[in-house]
């Protein structure tokens with residue numbers, strides 16, 4: 266028996282006898298996530314984090330104090346009863362744990378991997394607060410992933426209620442659309458998802474790379490929808506192929522959920538952004554993920570030209586994904602150019618850590634001034650300025666102030682702009698009566714109802730670029746409101 270097993274058995278015995286004290290729980294070291302070697306993974310797309318073993322999961326679960334007030338639940342956007350599912354893992358009842366999670370989150374294998382737990386549930390965890398270190402909180406996300414992966418092959422297809430004869434259109438197949446489709450289909454409606462891309466899954470498929478979120482997990486959820494009877498129509502752009510008005514007035518849809526995300530990339534507006542070799546992070550990642558550009562010479566339709574030296578602009582998760590993708594696509598040097606310091610970076614600590622391990626060079630307190638090109642219009646470098654931190658701005662973060670005369674040139678052949686995404690204006694241009702705010706996001710009430718009768722919206726198109734779990738939460742709220750609205754119409 267390994268040392269880990271012995272320790273686990275000893276602790277479980279004490280727990281069974283009611284003798285496991287808080288002090289002993291605090292002494293259990295946080296379980297490290299096994300991961301792919303940082304050199305090996307530079308040249309493959311496989312998932313980096315490998316998941317807990319059973320022993321690790323149960324040991325980690327025993328770190329939980331089962332706080333009666335459960336502050337972690339307050340930090341969870343969909344209010345999963347966290348101590349309850351963790352207690353089931355500690356007891357070895359993984360099916361029970363998954364059942365609890367699934368009542369609140371349809372995609373636990375996704376959320377366990379990509380939710381920013383360190384600013385949600387884990388930020389509030391009593392254990393992390395005791396150690397004054399959020400990285401020492403109970404690893405709620407890793408435990409969620411453990412339960413989800415354990416149950417992956419055992420999941421049952423949810424049953425739909427008797428047909429209502431009513432039709433629901435879901436526009437966009439991201440996490441919000443998937444949840445809205447599942448919940449409205451379960452209520453017995455005939456549900457069709459319309460997706461602009463040739464594959465469903467939204468950002469989970471075209472944006473978040475395989476090495477963070479294996480696509481097989483998303484495909485499985487899509488297959489479950491199909492088995493439930495949801496029709497998925499790809500290569501269909503609502504606002505172009507058909508308008509919302511046509512779907513409702515001519516095609517017989519009784520209700521619509523808009524979950525089109527925030528897919529319009531922002532650029533910096535600096536000289537040289539039109540040069541060959543400049544990509545938005547969205548385009549770069551879509552080519553790599555959805556069009557498999559990493560399969561060089563093996564039939565990728567729209568490969569990315571091979572880059573030698575790459576500069577990524579930005580400091581968020583999207584910038585980390587783009588930089589780490591560039592490493593895997595064979596770049597010799599990848600710079601991440603960010604105008605503040607690491608402390609102000611919005612990216613998850615884990616992503617920053619992984620990017621550094623993989624050799625991405627962080628150029629902090631630096632910002633691009635212009636992109637330089639050659640006579641053929643191709644990128645040959647970036648002129649940057651050095652910055653220092655001044656007083657805090659309205660976001661509370663210290664304002665980056667340029668240092669006059671500090672210009673220097675980074676020698677690169679590719680630039681990836683990852684400074685954020687906004688709403689695509691297509692639906693605003695083609696849907697009279699649908700109200701948008703000044704940033705182009707759809708206005709909704711607390712039930713995700715828009716200004717048009719029978720039309721609901723959620724996810725990034727409402728919230729601005731947000732998170733998977735928030736999009737899922739809104740998909741659920743909208744589906745409940747749609748089900749109620751359609752029930753009212755039947756009466």
Ligand SMILES: Cc1cc2nc3c(=O)[nH]c(=O)nc-3n(C[C@H](O)[C@H](O)[C@H](O)COP(=O)(O)OP(=O)(O)OC[C@H]3O[C@@H](n4cnc5c(N)ncnc54)[C@H](O)[C@@H]3O)c2cc1C
Pocket residue numbers: 379380381436437438439440441442459460461462465466467468469472473501502503504524525526527528550582583586689691723724725726730731732733734736737
């Ligand atoms: C690179 C990247 C990394 C990210 N990493 C994380 C992370 O680690 N953790 C996290 O929680 N969040 C992350 N996010 C954010 C998260 O993915 C989004 O908040 C979430 O996917 C939004 O979900 P959604 O339901 O609004 O739709 P989306 O996932 O945005 O999907 C919308 C879908 O609608 C389709 N569509 C758009 N317009 C139309 C139209 N007119 N007709 C038909 N279909 C249309 C699009 O093609 C797309 O498939 C990341 C985002 C990006 C870009």
Ligand code: SF4
Pocket residue numbers: 328329330331332335336337338347348389390391392403405
């Ligand atoms: S706050 Fe932390 S220790 Fe307390 S119940 Fe939640 S996960 Fe467990």
